[in-house]
Amino acid sequence: MMSPGKPTVKIVNLGRVAYHSALQIQQQYIRQHFDSSSQTPNTLLLCEHDPVYTTGIRRAPYPAKEEQRLKDLGAEFFRTNRGGLITFHGPGQMVCYPILNLGCFKKSVRWYVHKLEETVITMCAKFGIKASTSPDTGVWVGNNKICAIGIHCGRYITSHGLGLNCNTDMSWFDHIVPCGIKGKGVTSLNQELGRDVTIEEAAPVLLQAFSEQFNCTLCKADFLQNQ
Template sequence: MTVARAAVNVVRLGRISYRSALKVQQQHIKQHLDSSSTSPNTLLLCEHEPVYTVGIRRAPYPPEEEQRLKALGADFFRTNRGGLVTFHGPGQLVCYPVLNLACFKKSVRWYVCELERTVIKMCSKFGIEASTSPDTGVWVGDNKICALGIHCGRYITSHGLALNCNTDMSWFDNIVPCGIVGKGVTSLSRELGRDVPTEEAVPKLLEAFTEQFNCTLTYN
């Protein structure tokens, strides 16, 4: 018996504040959880205005650190995703999959691994050899090229991944990205030695996603 491929709708949000993108995610999550709704699985693609975000951690992020980061000209948000502190900003392709894992596989561990494999496959399309490590995300050597942090409630996913394309990497100098000491960050542009805007990365990411998740894409 042939299993039908799940359909995933791609929504381009453009450059958008983190707060606004969070509201869009919440609307899609609510539709999934509403039993009377037939909300589609969705990939929200965007770039953010400069913002530092903090995921779930054992100890609260110090208020003085929050004020220091805000003074740099960035927003700051505490979120319910996994992971620690990271940066989002222009030149970074952010992908928020809002998926019902019942349409794929009801396993959060499987889902996280598939996201990582999607980014690794996308990097290979650029000729970049990327990999996973004991730390989350996707790496080129000891430098993280894509951060990953998700939330999953009742098998509905939110948050997602942030791929550095031609990001101003100096924003990361103000934090210990994802709380990992002794490792750095990189970007498609840095690895390839040329400017790689987010628009160049989008089709390769979507192609890798359809291959890895065995789905078909529709476009809003």
């Protein structure tokens, strides 16, 4: 049931998808927001990636020598227009790309990032994990980051989003300084709960928390082909 006055956000589950494909898909949904003839839904893309390291737009470009070193590990490497520094995406990590018009919610990027953090904190609480924010963007359990957040926002249309470690192989993070933050580590739902927590188990809990924090109605939708 859709609630009057609440924005509707469509959930599109892309499954396992290559990172470059996810970038293209995000652009399809972004273009819809700028097409006046399109009935543009706010959309949350859920997916999982093959091993890939990505960097954001903050500070100096990542050195080519370091890029090759990471590729030699068997991962892809992409430079993106999101905020933040280097991070890893791979199997067992739930990636969420909200393609939202903030005009339907609140025209504030700071508010939006805060709400993404609160969504993950709420989800962790539902699992019995005490998570929090810190001066560094993302969601933390103690000094270990459980969820990285890096977004882009142009004309109040959001893209990129968050990567939540469920049962990720955490050894991929050993080869980088995640998000450029020295002296802190990373963690996952697996590590915190001492059991296997799949994306399939975590996704409904995250979506419930998202609907609470963004005060929206969620509904499932199919991927829009060839938009």
